[in-house]
Amino acid sequence: xxxxxxxxxxxxxxxxxxxxxxxxxxxxxxxxxxxxxxxxxxxxxxxxxxxxxxxxxxxxxxxxxxxxxxxxxxxxxxxxxxxxxxxxxxxxxxxxxxxxxxxxxxxxxxxxxxxxxxxx
Numbered sequence: 240x241x242x243x244x245x246x247x248x249x250x251x252x253x254x255x256x257x258x259x260x261x262x263x264x265x266x267x268x269x270x271x272x273x274x275x276x277x278x279x280x281x282x283x284x285x286x287x288x289x290x291x292x293x294x295x296x297x298x299x300x301x302x303x304x305x306x307x308x309x310x311x312x313x314x315x316x317x318x319x320x321x322x323x324x325x326x327x328x329x330x331x332x333x334x335x336x337x338x339x340x341x342x343x344x345x346x347x348x349x350x351x352x353x354x355x356x357x358x359x
Contacts, residue, residue, distance in 0.1 A: 240291070240292050240295075242288070243288055243289045243291070243292035243293070244292050246285075246288075246289060247275070247289065247292065247293070247296075250271040250272070250274055250275040250278070251267065251268050251271040251272075252271070253270075253271055253274055254266075254267040254268055254269065254270035254271025254272065254273075254274060255267030255268070255270075255271065257270050257271075257274075258270055
């Protein structure tokens, strides 16, 4: 478990270093996760070593939302003051997410249909 956790943390560190070195507008952990995905695609055997630890972390993922909930409770007045802006942002981002998901689904369905049509 410790080596697998160390591996996950090393990839997060690599992501942070990459973002700092390139000034990319992406969070370091996201880059680290992409690097881990690429590594696992190249070396699938590593998946067996990392999977149990990753699943254990995912089982307790809800605990990571406790600090965010506490932060929300401490800033209720500010949330009330900016409720309109927050509400508009939530609605617009939800609609944008739905639109992009629908577009992606349509594109993938057309791509799959073309791919099946070209099959011998």
